[in-house]
Amino acid sequence: MLAELSMHIIDIVQNSISAGADLIKVKIHELKDRDLLIIEVEDNGKGMDKDQINRVQDPFYTTKSFKRVGLGIPLFKQTAEHCDGSFQILSEPSKGTLIRATFKKSHVDLPPMGNLRDTILTLVVGEPNVDFVFEVETDGVVFVLDTREVKKELQDVPINHPEVVKFLREYIGENLKTMEVAS
Amino acid sequence: MKLEDLRKIREKAEKELKLREGKARIRIVVGMGTSGIAAGAREVLKAFLDEIEKRNLQDVMVTQSGEKGLSSHEPVAEVWEEGKPIVVYGNLTPEIARRIVADHVVNGNPVSEFVIEVREA
Numbered sequence: 001m002l003a004e005l006s007m008h009i010i011d012i013v014q015n016s017i018s019a020g021a022d023l024i025k026v027k028i029h030e031l032k033d034r035d036l037l038i039i040e041v042e043d044n045g046k047g048m049d050k051d052q053i054n055r056v057q058d059p060f061y062t063t064k065s066f067k068r069v070g071l072g073i074p075l076f077k078q079t080a081e082h083c084d085g086s087f088q089i090l091s092e093p094s095k096g097t098l099i100r101a102t103f104k105k106s107h108v109d110l111p112p113m114g115n116l117r118d119t120i121l122t123l124v125v126g127e128p129n130v131d132f133v134f135e136v137e138t139d140g141v142v143f144v145l146d147t148r149e150v151k152k153e154l155q156d157v158p159i160n161h162p163e164v165v166k167f168l169r170e171y172i173g174e175n176l177k178t179m180e181v182a183s
Numbered sequence: 184m185k186l187e188d189l190r191k192i193r194e195k196a197e198k199e200l201k202l203r204e205g206k207a208r209i210r211i212v213v214g215m216g217t218s219g220i221a222a223g224a225r226e227v228l229k230a231f232l233d234e235i236e237k238r239n240l241q242d243v244m245v246t247q248s249g250e251k252g253l254s255s256h257e258p259v260a261e262v263w264e265e266g267k268p269i270v271v272y273g274n275l276t277p278e279i280a281r282r283i284v285a286d287h288v289v290n291g292n293p294v295s296e297f298v299i300e301v302r303e304a
Contacts, residue, residue: 002217002220002221003221007220007221007225010215010220010225011216011217011220014215014216014217014249014250017249018249071217072217075217115225118225118226118229119225121229121232122215122225122228122229122232122247123247125232125245126213126215126228126245126246126247127246127247128244128246149186150186150189153186153187153189153190153193154189154192154193155193155197156197156200157192157193157196157197157200158244160244160245160246161192161196161241162232162235162236162239162240162241163192163195163196163236164189164192164196165232165235165236166236167184167188167189167192170184171184171186174184
């Protein structure tokens, strides 16, 4: 069990990176009137066939040779289902993977989102060669961070340059500040 | 704040990058697998970033990686420096991460009590 939903996001994104993705879209969508929270991670990695989709949901399966078990996906699935939500993997070999988890927002066992700003920051800075699109939506307010746009402004300056990190932390923080889902 | 504000940062950074041919002197890689995240790897990575920013160390890069197979020592981080063996730190906290930046990265003295492995690059 991970203590925060944002930790699950980091964890699921690692799978996308391991699958060779260079574009990862993370969507966090809160639908208040339906008491629903949706988290989606979509990548353009190598994808999976039906058999692999079933196996990655099994807590006793891993693709890593040095580990006997891989728990990222089963943990996320368990959390979603435990919170009266749902869990879905859509994937096709060589096309990519979409993981969608839904949660009942008011469920008493729903883990807190945790620090979404630091989550986004550590991923976009920590994986400078991967592009990310983070979309956070709540109550009709949308914040989108597309690192392709950031990199276009930066040109040859790396996204993990200290001055850029400082800017991004403030920029992401300012945009998420008023959004309930981010707290 | 707007993304266009990045242009000013870029112009300033480009000049400095030219001076050192755009190369990072040191790379810090934080393991962010499931057990690493659960053990606090995100806060450790954030502490590295904060300390590097505070000291304005433009030639130090922080990146992340998946599971390293050292789960019992999570959070773990590796320090890669050109021409030197890779130093692997374990059981990290944000405080130790800041110490690694001060002692190891800036002053060249690895924080030996938290080193769990040294290996050839």
